[in-house]
Amino acid sequence: MEYLEFELPIKELEDQLQKCKVIGEESEVDVTETCAQIALKLKEAQKNIYKNLTAWQRVQMSRHPDRPYTLDYIKALCGESFLELHGDRSFKDDKAMIGGLGKIGDQSYMFIGQQKGYNTKTRQYRNFGMANPEGYRKALRLMKSAEKFGIPVVTLLDTPGAYPGLEAEERGQGEAIARNILEMARLKVPIITIVVGEGASGGALGIGVGDRVLMLENTWYSVISPESCSSILWRSWEYKEQAAEALKLTAIDMKKLKLVDEIIKEPLGGAHRNREKTFLAVRNAISKSFDQLKNLSPKDLVSQRMEKYTQMGVYKG
Known part of the structure; x- marks a missing residue:
């Protein structure tokens, strides 16, 4: 470890x-x-x-190489019932964004989330969890399919941000994320969103609009990473710890600001220290959230979701 x-x-x-x-085993002492x-x-x-833990230390915990990723959660929650679906029906299949149908108990869900790699080869294959526009369009296609068949959606957020390359911008990265935010706001099935690692910028928000938004204890959710914030404000990455504190990006901060609904407690030492306990906590959180939403009509579901997001932040008319 x-x-x-x-x-x-x-x-x-x-x-x-x-x-x-x-010493005790090898001697008589x-x-x-x-x-x-x-x-x-x-x-x-x-x-x-x-x-x-400080805010920066929680950021480090969220990036721990032994921490479970999206596919780990899906396999633990659904077992053999998970069927991965591919492609955006327009350009190609984005390996950084995964999705598909799976069951928790007798209830079917559409799972969508960013996937990072475990070593150099798989990190390149998954583009370090940074999705291109086709990834967000694939996610939207799956959400629309879930809506058609009345299947609730579960999104798992773990990304350092959407891919910032020139080719991604040429294919409409900003439009793809904006379209997802719009369509998720009015999707007629329950959406449960869980931050399982890094929740950075529009890359996370592109699949992050939910009726219930939850964060694991040692994760972060922010408009920008501490390093990037530090480089903009201080022209150096050396102030990333101060930036992390100022951004109020931890689960505790987000709960206080009423931007997330619940914090899922992790085992002492982080999710990677006891994966089974973490998976069980996430499973219970999904089931609990769905029980709170399943009896709402599509109209009430959308209305409450809209109300939830319009109440966020402070502004003057």
């Missing part, structure tokens, strides 16, 4: 505990009490570090 810089004290204690156990003392120190260190 990889450790972030602020997790190094935990790594040291875990290494000490492992060595202590090995009774190390039970010593191991218990180290384990207690380890537990206290974990509690002190993870309960007092």
